[in-house]
Amino acid sequence: MFHALTRNPQSPAAQELQRLGADIAHGDFEDPTSLRTALHGVRSVFAVTTPFGTDTDAETRHGIALIDAARDVEHIVFTSASNADRGTGIPHFDSKQRIEEHLVTAGPRWTVLGPAAFIDDKFGDWTLNGLREGTFHLPLPSDRELHLVAVRDIADVAALALEQPDRFAGRRLDLAGETLTPAAMAEALTAAIGHPIRHHCPPLDVVARYSADLAAMFGYFTEVGTDIDLPRLHAELPEITWHRYADFVRGLAWPELLQAQPA
Template sequence: MLTIAVTGATGAQGGATARALLAAGHHVRALTRAPTAPAARALHRLGADVRRADLDDRPSLDAALAGTDSLFAVTTPFGTDPATEVRQGRTLLDAAADDRLGHVVFTSAAHADRRTGIPHYDSKAEIERHLRTTGVPWTVVAPAAFMDNFASGWTLEGLRENTFAWPMPADRPLTLIPAEDIGAFAALALTRPAEFTGRRVDIASDELTAAGIAAVLTTAAGLPVAHREVPLAEVRAHSHDLAAMFGYFGTTGLDVDVAALRRAHPEVGWHTFADWAAAQDWPALLAAPPRRR
């Protein structure tokens, strides 16, 4: 039985990883800046040891990592910026190295190692490069586009008008994965280090065109949904980073071998987009007040 530190434990990826590890019988040290938040309390009820840790506070990281065997590391530029993400990622990985952890699993992004020109992919690529210099045994798990984002933001706003508003052509495929599968795969890598150390794995659970996504949402939400391609200029007015990402999705795309992953690791319990969509409470989501612009 391992004691595994999980950063971002109250977020989507960290939370899913913590729950998968707890379900497998491991000790989880859930690291969060907000140990009294509802998501942190929920993990505590499941058996996690919740500790305060801040990526901008090295002493808090050292204290939280002390006595752990390995680390699930997640970083984000959203809410800050890519330079901050890189600085925080370096601080976290240096703490793991100084504490001589036996294994670090870092969650990046599919294709982040391919010079995409997407700012929040490039920041993760820089953290990956630093990880390789620390001397700590490492694995990089690199998810494709998150299914969970389809239950919020543009998608949810569009569904209220029977539209799947998405900045990609109708016939362009996109590889997708839910946070639950990211957590399951990360837990697999953390608990089988001999198999995964030194590997970088792009992961996805399904692949659909934008038109196919609209069709699944039609069935799951119980309302007619038509795809509308959002111009990249409209996205760019909101975020240059996201516009770069969707531009990449719509041209190069994220080629992840979903079938090979399913064959190699059936224990992950991979979910199709239809599986994920059927599990969402669309009436409640659609009834929630729309976000303010």
């Protein structure tokens, strides 16, 4: 049996998890008592935090509250971000660094996973609007390599860590399946969609109008980047089938995604 923590047990997502066999536990990150009650009898915890929808201070506060409530569990697997332990200056990375530091000093046995840039979340309305016009917008130079990882691969590594705590305890692993340049992503999109796609790098000051946080992230990726040793990582985790960007975009339902939206 696995438990799923939710603020709203009646939400569609919670109901779907229950249908899949989860025991739904109510908890609120602003209410430590509810977290301790929800975690009673739990052996291991998988945790992921986000500032989006709140702010980075709330993310840190929520992560620390969960760790403190989970002091009696055997193992916490926390999903952070690649390079978040290095003082990047990226707000939603630095908030995770503060959670990591608390976990290492105050938590039970722990594992930290640091995913690179997600493959899966790059196809929101802004991207799709550009693709309809033949342009792939990504705020990186066309020849700058970016580490990428599929959400499914993060989940598979997390499950492995929960199943084999002795193997992963006290370790921090940055995760990526491959590196690609935006130019190579545009080539993969061209092949998947069936018409030419070119990459465009929006200026960071334009990105900052939407999100200073994301502008800081892409600035960091441009100037510093991540340095995951892919051969070593993949050799160490032979159980993981790392998904590739080209395979992912080839599997998307492009006719439906690119259908013009009603005015």
